[in-house]
Amino acid sequence: MSPAIKCLILLAVVALLFVTELIPLAITATAAAVACGLLGLIPAKQVFSGLSNSTVVLFAGMFVVGAAMFYTGLAQAIGNKVVHICGTGENSLMFGLMLVGTVLSSVLSNTGTAACLLPVALGICSAAKIPASRQLMPLAFACGWGGIITMVGTPPNIIATGAMTAAGLPAFGFFEFAWIGIPVSVAGMLYMMFIGKHLLPKVELDADQEIEQEIEANETSSTKMIISGVILLAVVVVMALGIKGITLEMAAIVGALVCVLTGCLTEKQA
Incomplete structure (x- = not known):
């Protein structure tokens, strides 16, 4: 059986498990990566090599910064206000x-x-x-x-930017x-x-x-709401300005650290 056929069969099985959720999604994804190595579709040493990509760090940082908005209740408060204004x-x-x-x-x-x-x-x-x-x-x-x-609005945008950088081409701007x-x-x-x-x-x-x-929001403090909003705004501004010496990954991780240090969310939640 050719590698292409093996790959298609594996993809079909993974898609079926993702749709049916017969086993946890994280296990499906991890097992699929291991299967690629076992079936010889990619070299075994490259199975988890993607985790060393700086794009993964950027994902992690932005997920934490974004989560702080939800845990403090700021995102919910913004939604409530705008929707109630609209009638x-x-x-x-x-x-x-x-x-x-x-x-x-x-x-x-x-x-x-x-x-x-x-x-x-x-x-x-x-x-x-x-x-x-x-x-x-x-x-x-x-x-x-x-x-x-924006570049951090959805994972594909970040991946595309990372691919451009890896290819030695100018990366996409934040906006x-x-x-x-x-x-x-x-x-x-x-x-x-x-x-x-x-x-x-x-x-x-x-x-x-x-x-x-x-x-779920676990904070009602207006101070924490303001702090989480300021952190997100600061991270976005730094990324958009492209300040020399500060990479996107650094801005995201610093923002995530500040979110935890200021109590916008706990270390475990982060």
Whole structure:
């Protein structure tokens, strides 16, 4: 059997396990990497060589900095404020959810952003007698396209930047993705507001429906909220300015360390 066929079979098995979640996702991913070495698809010494890539460090740092926003409750507070300002009208609520989802997911976890806004959307939909599904799908889309606005908005952007650097080519700038990301986001919002909303399903959900959160807020201190917001802003500014001598990885890790030192989240949570 050729290596190509082996690779396709392995990919199919991994995809099946990811979809069905018969075993934990982390185990599936790790086992797949080991299988690549055992099957001879890549040299055994290269199975985990990717972990030494600086891009992995950048991921780790930004995940912690972003998580601090959720643990302190700042992301949830921003979502609550914006959505309540937009009111309970179906169109205005849809616009508010998409706007805050797009902005937050541009620098935070897409999944985390959607998760923290779900209870807000369900509560307002229940009070306003609006089918929740007509708001949750636009929110999900907004959190998806929001990630393509900045370099740290979604992992593929960081990976592409790392590949450019590894190839000896000029890396993408922090906001360089925005030239495409912002027009796509605006187009997506306009489509959902004027066309997509007519195709959305009408499914009622209760405001008190149990929702599995990626990260639960465990802080109510407004001081911690401000600190986590300032840290994220500082990290983004340093990355965007491209200050000489400070790499993206260094900025992310310093931000993560400060988040832990200031108590925005615990060492275990980080």
